[in-house]
Amino acid sequence: MNGMAQEKIIFTGPVGAGKTSAIAAISDVPPVRTDVACRGEERAIKDTTTVAMDYSYIQLDDGRRVHLYGTPGQARFDFMWELLTRNGLGLVLLINNDHPEPLRQLDFYLDAFADFIRQTGVVIGVTRMGIADRARLDDYQARLFERGQVYPVFEIDGRSGDDVRILVQALLAVLTI
């Protein structure tokens, strides 16, 4: 695959947050790794870089597809996130609660995707909640409050289709209200 489709939902978050699991839980086909070309329009046309992303889709009854992309977990690709998200529908941010500093991860990803979130919307799923008691859901609520952002945040199991569908439902509510 070269460029990216426009009807896309982006799944992002740190390494091991459950991005691949979450995409797999709601998509029509198992996610595959695909190289996505990011072409900087402002820059020279040949300035193209490829990033390996998770990819799958959900086919709608009119034949169109909503594409699901998962960003690579490492932050070293953050310079391309603006391009990867361009024209996307919205963002699903997953944070693994057993990360040593989950709230810093939350800040990092919300800041990194701030423009995209402003243009569209975000929903936050906190995964691996039972594994390490780093933060509770109200710690996430409080952090978002400090940031002045009322974003949907849920405790989920990234492997559960029902849980991921709830995330998508909240995202749709945010995007369509």
Next chain:
Amino acid sequence: MSNEAELRISPVGLDATGHKVLQVVLALLGDEDGIRCALLDADDASGHLVIVDMDSQQGRSVFPGLSSGQVKLLLGGPPASGRNIVSLAKPVHVNALRDMLLKICRRMQVQLDASLHDLKAPAAAPMPATDDTAPAAAPDLLTILSNARREGSVLALAIDGDELVLVNGATRAFAALREGAEERLFAVGPEQLACRQIDEADFESRTHGRTLGALDNLLWQCAVHAEPDRLPAGIGDETPVRLKAWPNFTRQGFRNDYFRIAAALARQPASCAQLVETTGLDRRSVVGFITACNAVGLLVALPPEGADPEKVTPLHKAATPERRGLLARLAQRLGLAQA
């Protein structure tokens, strides 16, 4: 009616231009960011936040005497650092000062506004639904639980002498003593409900080995179950309310109508009447949501102009009609209620 503490700001040593810029910024903060601050007189350095022009004689002489608890925003002068000190280079532009004040105010409001602690610890008073025309009536379950949460009291709740649920308002926990105890409490009227104070040790010993639930969960379910047709005291149909945080729906059952109301309120403050209109949902859902959020301390009632759509910057842009169509199909495809 706002139950937020007001942030007091002292301007020290600012020249005429500095004052103008500050006034413009404070007006923007009030109108667009919903943050209201009181600007103190130029010789009153007692504010929560002190804005000091370090290029002025007055600024340089007042600065060393400020208390360590006050937040100091230094304009110009040599770079400075330390606890509660931030600086901004000159010339000071409206946008830069606004961004800076926005950050500071939000941080400070977290410390200041007692009701904010509501997100983490027992504090301010969410207003329980009360019927002021019938003061003699026995308090309903929602009022009892809200009071326990506010006052940190420890209670046993019973029907017909049968104790069903223990509540600890201080630790914001509860335990059901029987299977289905919560539902039984929700189902009876205030006359049948008995509640007595118990001590913490009693709560500890009687809940030992039992699963403790979050009191806010119980309150939320109680508020939703009550399906009230009137808003909590202090909130009228036209009173704008602001949502402090997206409610924790994790174990509340998931309701698309509530998601839509939460999404609308997350976008901008609105009154019950406005929410009914923007969401197209029936008033009962909106009242239920407002009651539940109020019970768990997630709502702030604002002064009347707080919901003026012209004055509020929405968090997100609205989706185009084409996208809406696509998203509706996606909802359908995933078996979700129509968004």
